[in-house]
Amino acid sequence: MRPDESQLIAWRRELHTWPELSGKEFATTKRLREWLQNAGIRLLDIPLETGVVAEIGSGETLIALRADIDALPINETSGVRFHSRHPGIMHACGHDVHSAVMLGAALELKALEAQLPGRVRILFQPAEEIALGAKQLIAAGMLKNVQAIFGMHNEPGLPVGTFATRNGAFYANADKFIIRVTGKGAHAAHPEQGVDAIVVASQIIQGLQSLTSRGFNTLDSLVLSVTRIDGGKTWNVLPSGVEFGGTARTHDMLVRAGLEEKVRQLVGQFALAHGAEATLSWHPGPPVLINDPEWAQFSSDVAQLLGYRVRTADLHLGGEDFAFYLQHIPGAFVSIGSASDYGLHHGSFTPDEALISPAAHYFAQLSQRALQHLSARCCASTPTETH
Ligand SMILES: [Zn+2]
Ligand SMILES: [Zn+2]
Missing domain, CATH: 3.30.70.360 (Alpha-Beta Plaits)
Known part of the structure; x- marks a missing residue:
């Protein structure tokens, strides 16, 4: 069962209204914990003041999803009704959207928990904008036994319903x-x-x-x-x-x-x-983000299957601290169209919320299929492809 779209949008708007800077995501952390716990989703203990790690399913096979949760020191000029109530701070990179997407994925996976052939760990990571949060979660052991990791960034230059990624080097x-x-x-x-x-x-x-x-x-x-x-x-x-x-x-x-x-x-x-x-x-900031070719292809195939228009992404000159995870384990980072007239880190950035619900469904489906793929690869006498 898929979570209600209006609920995901309401959560995104609440995060948008109360943005917090990198490493100071205290109220955001509290909200995420409450929403996940109210859905009966178990949380892992982490030795950090901010950030949340949730886990769904059981068994040895383990993959991870990642959302970032921090905002930027930017004055909001978007004019939306749910604009930032913290002057000088804004979710101008869409991390509120990413969080809502992964909350939606968590809820859908929770509904599928009995059928999941493994575990999905969801990292709500703090401090992406200062390239610290991924390193902190890695140091806290959150990648231990994780076999593949997936994450997204919204892409204002792409229409909603468009998906893009690439093999190998992606972000700079x-x-x-x-x-x-x-x-x-x-x-x-x-x-x-x-x-x-x-x-x-x-x-x-x-x-x-x-x-x-x-x-x-x-x-x-x-x-x-x-x-x-x-x-x-x-x-x-x-x-x-x-x-x-x-x-x-x-x-x-x-x-x-x-x-x-x-x-x-x-x-x-x-x-x-x-x-x-x-x-x-x-x-040195975040290193070049290098997608695993197999998982990048796998991610694109699932997107295609779910009706996204799939493209090969251009090289990106931005930095993205998801790159640190990919230095440890394979996985793929993907772009999902958010169709904003203003770009990332702009006070008038206004991502289209229509991306949230389909992206949540996408990550739930991707997780389920990745677990099936890994289970088949690990235990079958002759490896079978599920994609
Ligand atoms: Zn950013
Ligand atoms: Zn960002």
Whole structure:
């Protein structure tokens, strides 16, 4: 039996009205626990202040589903009736939608519990936006004995009813960098008495743009953006230092390592040429998300069967901490169309709620079929395919 669509939408709206930042999802956690427990679904103990892990079914065969539950420091401008009541915080990435989808999947799986050939563990993961929650749940042992994991992100650029995924690399290595240039402050009228950190920083920024376009194969997937500059306080003083930073996105570990090394060299050499000093700190974010080819195909086949229009997803330059799970166990991450005029992380982002109920049904069906597939693979004398 499928859960009532209006119930799933009501839950999504309640989460949307009361969004919480990464690692601070206390009320969200309380609500999720109540809704799951009221449906008779068992919860596992986890050593985290936020996040919920539920489990349905019994037996050795075990798969996992994952929803993320955190919101962003963004002021909502969507104009919806159930807009955020926490000023400056908004579910602008649709994690409220993802949570409602997995709640719906949990309810449908609960109704099928007696027939399930194994267990489905559902991770309502905190702190995705700061790439922390997946690592915390892994450290808490939540992947132990899990044979495959599945998750989704809504995709505003795709119509509702559309499904997309791809084999291998999908989301990017999403790294952060900070560059600090130290020169020598001086009167603005006498630059010859100092070392102009602003000029050095400007040249490094220009150099970085040439480096990515000239220093790598055009077919390598990479982008480097400087997103902030901080230096100087007034009009007639050359500051002694400038700090700037941004992000680098790649889909290949070798390209990622090569980019960091080349940026480090460029920063050092430009500074040296001007008699300044400069340092680079590189902060690796979530790694490239690599879908298991077999499970990506399996996920697409089930989507097709349930009536989704299935596409091969393009490479995505966003980061997604689901990638950490896939470093440990196989699985697949998929995109489901949410048809919003405004994109993710925008104050007017408005996903179409019509995606929720079909996606919940999809993940319940995917889970059931994945368990059947794994049970058949493990115990049959001759392996049989169920897809
Ligand atoms: Zn996001
Ligand atoms: Zn997101």
